[in-house]
Amino acid sequence: MKGTLWLAWRQQRALAGCAAAVLLAAVALAAYFRAGMLDDLHSGVFDHCDPGPLYCSRPQDGLPQFLDVEPLKLLGALNMALPALVGMFWGAPLLGRDRELGTHRMVLSQGVGRAQWFASRFALAALGTVVLSGSLALLFRWWWEPAVNRSYGVFWYEATALTGSGPSLVAAALFGLSVGTLAGLLTRRVLSAAALTLLVTGAVAVLVQWTHRARLLVPPQRYVSAGWRPKEPMGDKWSTGHYGLITGSGRRDSVLECPYPSGRELRECMTGNGYVSRYYEANPAGDYWAFQWADTALLGGLALVLVLVTVLLLRRRV
Structure with a gap:
């Protein structure tokens, strides 16, 4: 390692060390709490629980019964915040610190081109970001696996699982890094770049969560049951909250037209109003990967x- 790459490593090794320390601490905590989760599952107290959206109840008093998944959700929350943290503490100083101190002029005066100066810095930061975010995503998945899509665990569509795991986390972290890098180039101040990065990554995170809830990129499926027969169980599907009734002509009406779960009232209401089937809309658990790849394409792009x-701005700004 020599030249601009060696200089980039010298400037980023403290950040790389911090990232390694965070990752090691997360691995140690995950191993500890996952072992406790497995002990609870092997104890048999959850054997009576069925998978599905409803919580598991204790047989003796009917109170909700859950695994201790709060530490897992905290890791998911950390992963959700990772793009902003990477952008603020790794991306913003990448070009912003040299721009603020003026030390980039000395480097460029040694016969180093702007493209080489930028490429060595960004490549090293991007490599560290991919390793950190990919490792945290895999760690979440490993910890989550015993409780995935269980009434006493964590469902795939919860924000900490859907956003805090999988390849989309790597794309989101690289997005945060690129936002911070560009902000540092434009503002020439590390603190200003960090604040701008927090604002932009936060806004994009809110936008991504909105696309999930609106099913903008991954449309739901419609599940239809003929007549007044019981609807297909929701199970581990992610409901849109859209339930309704279908007439013989195919018109869809609100479920409030016949607000009865089952029985004679429902049958009489559907017959009297010409409804021949019921439906609901939801995304099956397999759509987890559709959401992941959609987010990866969006944020990676x-x-x-x-x-x-x-x-393109390097020549004008540096």
Whole structure:
């Protein structure tokens, strides 16, 4: 390792060390709490529980019964915040610190081109970001696996699981890094770049959560049951909250037209109003990967665009 890459490592090794320390601490805590989760599952107290959206009840008093998944959700929350943290503490100083101190002029005066100066810095930061985010995503998945899609655990569509795991986390972290890098180039101040990065990554995170709830990128499926027969169980599906009735002509009406779960009242109401079937809309558990790849494409594409903009602005800004 020599030249600009060696200089980049010298400047980023403290951040790399912090990232390694965070990862090691997360691994140790995950191993400890996952072992406790497995002990609870092997004790048999959850053997009577069925998978599904309803919570598991204790046989003796009917109170809800859950695994201790709060530490797991805290890891998911950390993963959700990772893009902002990477952007603020790794991306913003990447170009912003040299721009603020003016030390980039000395480097560029040694016969180093702007593209080489930027590429060595960003490549090293991107590698560290991929390793950190990918490791945390895999760690969450490993910890989550015993309680995945269980009434006493964590369902796939909960924000900490859907956003805090999988390849979309890597794309989101790279997006945060690219936002911070561009912000540092534009503002010439590390603190200003960090604040701008927090604002942008926070806004995009809210937008991504909205696309999930609106099913904008991954449309739900419609599950239809003929007549007044019981609807297909929700199970581990993610309901949109849209339930309704279908007439013989195919018109869909609100479930409030016949607000009865079953029985004679429902049959009489459907017959009297010409309804021939009922339906609900939901995403099956298999759509977890559809959400993951949609988010990966969206955030990865945005990261690539921001990197290209940074490269184009280097000649004018540095």
